[in-house]
Every structure is written in structure tokens, then in C-alpha cells.
Amino acid sequence: MNEADEYRITAMTAEHAGQVLAIYRLGIDEGDATFETTAPGWEEFDTAKLPEHRYVALDATGRVLGWIAAVAVSDRCAYAGVVEHSVYVHPDARGHGIGAALLRELTASTEAAGIWTIQSGVFPENTASLALHQRAGFRVVGTRERIGRHHGVWRDVVLIERRSPAV
Numbered sequence: 503m504n505e506a507d508e509y510r511i512t513a514m515t516a517e518h519a520g521q522v523l524a525i526y527r528l529g530i531d532e533g534d535a536t537f538e539t540t541a542p543g544w545e546e547f548d549t550a551k552l553p554e555h556r557y558v559a560l561d562a563t564g565r566v567l568g569w570i571a572a573v574a575v576s577d578r579c580a581y582a583g584v585v586e587h588s589v590y591v592h593p594d595a596r597g598h599g600i601g602a603a604l605l606r607e608l609t610a611s612t613e614a615a616g617i618w619t620i621q622s623g624v625f626p627e628n629t630a631s632l633a634l635h636q637r638a639g640f641r642v643v644g645t646r647e648r649i650g651r652h653h654g655v656w657r658d659v660v661l662i663e664r665r666s667p668a669v
Contacts, residue, residue, distance in 0.1 A: 514556040519544040521566035529590045534628045559600045567595035570604040583618040605638040618669040623659040640664045
């Protein structure tokens with residue numbers, strides 16, 4: 503991808519399933535994106551993610567460059583305005599503002615729905631993700647030390663959140 507390439511953000515649909523899951527798999531394989539070791543099938547992914555808060559970035563040919571999706575943190579009414587999100591950009595498309603554009607779209611859709619907090623957990627080694635989120639208005643809440651094992655190694659997770667000033 504070069505600087506002249508353009509992309510657009512649109513709702514994620516089943517049409518994007520194969521490419522979305524391939525990008526997810528690339529993130530898993532890099533080792534600093536998630537505790538997951540395998541990507542789910544589309545049905546499991548589709549069922550888990552909130553349909554009104556998931557988007558893809560597409561190039562002019564319709565190729566998926568990145569995606570973002572959210573899940574409810576809890577079904578308890580006190581947490582109705584809190585979601586946890588994931589954002590993944592294809593390695594060949596990084597550094598072109600795609601992650602930032604996806605975060606802006608998610609922020610707009612969640613605020614329109616009355617959601618007041620978007621949160622996530624990021625491995626501290628994933629400095630690009632932490633920087634992206636900081637630029638998008640997320641703050642570090644804290645670090646959960648040695649919270650889980652990943653390929654036999656204890657890993658920390660940095661908790662981040664963005665509180666809406668509008669909701």
C-alpha cells in the first residue's frame with residue numbers, strides 16, 4: 503500500500519468474513535495482539551461481535567485492510583454503556599491511518615448508541631497499538647501483571663479505556 507492509496511470505512515458483513523479472519527490470524531501469528539492462538543470461524547465471530555459496532559476499511563478494489571469490532575462487557579444493566587473492542591490492520595496496510603479511522607468510526611457509533619466507555623487490554627509489547635489508542639483519546643487505566651499465559655509465558659496486559667465526553 504502506498505500513500506496515494508485510498509480506503510473507505512464501511513459496516514462489516516459476512517462478505518468480508520474470510521479477509522477479516524485472515525487479518526485476525528496474522529495478528530495472532532505475530533504474537534503480541536491477543537491471548538488467542540487460533541481464529542474462530544465466522545459464525546462464532548459473527549455471534550460474539552455487536553453488529554452495530556463493527557467495521558472494515560476497504561481499498562478501492564474491496565480488499566479488507568483492517569477491521570474493528572466490539573463486544574458487550576457484561577449483560578448486567580450497570581454496564582450497558584461499556585464495550586470492549588479489538589482493532590486489527592493488515593501488516594501491509596499499517597502506518598496509513600487505517601487504525602485511527604476505524605477507531606473514529608467505532609467512537610461515533612458507540613456514542614450515538616449511548617455507550618460511554620470503550621475499553622480493551624493490550625500487551626505492553628504492542629507499542630504501536632498503545633500509541634494509536636493514546637492518539638485516539640484512550641488512557642491507560644493500569645497493568646494487570648502476569649494475567650495469563652501465552653505459549654507458556656506469563657504476559658502482562660495494559661488496560662486502556664476511552665470515556666466519552668458526549669455521553
